[in-house]
Amino acid sequence: MHQLREGRRNTQAGRAEQTCPDRRQMMRTLTPLMPTRGYFPDFLTPAAASGGLESGIDAVLSTPKCRLHDELSLLAQHNPLPAWTRRLADGEVDTLHWLGRALRRYHTDVLGPRWPRIAARVEADRRHRIGVQYRAGTEAMLHTFGPTLSWQSSVLSAEYPVDRDIHLDGRGLLLVPSYFCRRTPVALLDEQLLPILVYPASPPAPEQASTPHSRLAPLLGHTRAAVLETLQGPRTTSELAEHAGVSLSSASEHATVLRNAGLVVSVRERQHVRHTLTQLGADLLNGGMPLSRQYP
Incomplete structure (x- = not known):
């Protein structure tokens, strides 16, 4: 906007x-x-x-x-x-x-x-930070933000329009990569809410732009691998169909096969069924490296 x-x-x-x-x-x-x-x-x-x-x-x-x-x-x-x-x-x-x-x-x-291009940039940024955190720890991950954010002595500093301090007081901080965030990170004003910091998602480097689709396609088939890859976050069946580029019935069928294989868990919420990767599915999608969750 x-x-x-x-x-x-x-x-x-x-x-x-x-x-x-x-x-x-x-x-x-x-x-x-x-x-x-x-x-x-x-x-x-x-x-x-x-x-x-x-x-x-x-x-x-x-x-x-x-x-x-x-x-x-x-x-x-x-x-x-x-x-x-x-x-x-x-x-x-x-x-x-x-x-x-x-x-x-x-x-x-x-x-x-x-949306696929927007989501790809955000996911590439998130996976990059998760990969660094997994391999080298949280502090190393906090040093990956370059001039946007800087980490020193237990303080995360950001270029911000106003002078402001946010004290976590033992709470976690949710870092949210955003395709449309520009110039400086953004935080919620109400400090009683979950602490969130939205920052500009970095364009994916060439090695980050690749996806597990080509690696999993020989095992699962191109369409089913695309459906699994679409489950980077929880999706309803209609969202699966939209993002994977398949029909609603096809998305439902592939989700059923993946669920029976233990790669996906499905939960009915009102009029929708929401599908989420299991740990096994996340490990398979990520080449064996456990994925951190976006939200605590």
Whole structure:
């Protein structure tokens, strides 16, 4: 959203947004909530998004009314907000669902066509950090961020728009690589929430750009290897089909075979079935190196 508003048409998001049929409606809904400078509400970036788009949207729509009111009031101190945001601040169900539809449609129309490339860069960055952490430890991993972040004497420092200290007090810090984060890392304002630091995902080096697909294809078949590789994070059956480029029935069939082989576990959540790699599946996908989880 920030890149689009700044007119960065050279970006992939900018080119995709130009073809979006509902651009004006989505922009009218989302733009007031996401100013390009200063504060924007923490509830729009929930940790639950680690489970996928629908999990993230569900978390946004489940934000407690008191938090909606407090965060939107803080946003309104420096940004003029349209009248409908008052209903959002009151937790009005129809307005929340309207916001959810706008987020979902924006993701589909603007990001969807480029999502495999976006996800590949984020995953390449994450795998690189995990690999260093696995081989050399956490401190070595924290030294891989170059000028973006620096680690010294138990303090992680970042170039940041304002002078700010965040004390973990024994809590873990979630590092989130982001395709669209630019210039400086971003942290949540509310220090009572899970500490999260979003940083710019580095473009993959040539050796990071390779995938296990070619290695696993002779064993599993090209399509099934692609389905397994798609499970870098939890996916519903429809998400599997979309990201692996297969039909819904084919995705379901391949997920069943992988589950029977002990590589995948499937759990029904409401109207969806969510598939997740087992440790065996993760080890196979990662060439025998155990994968760290994105979230504690």
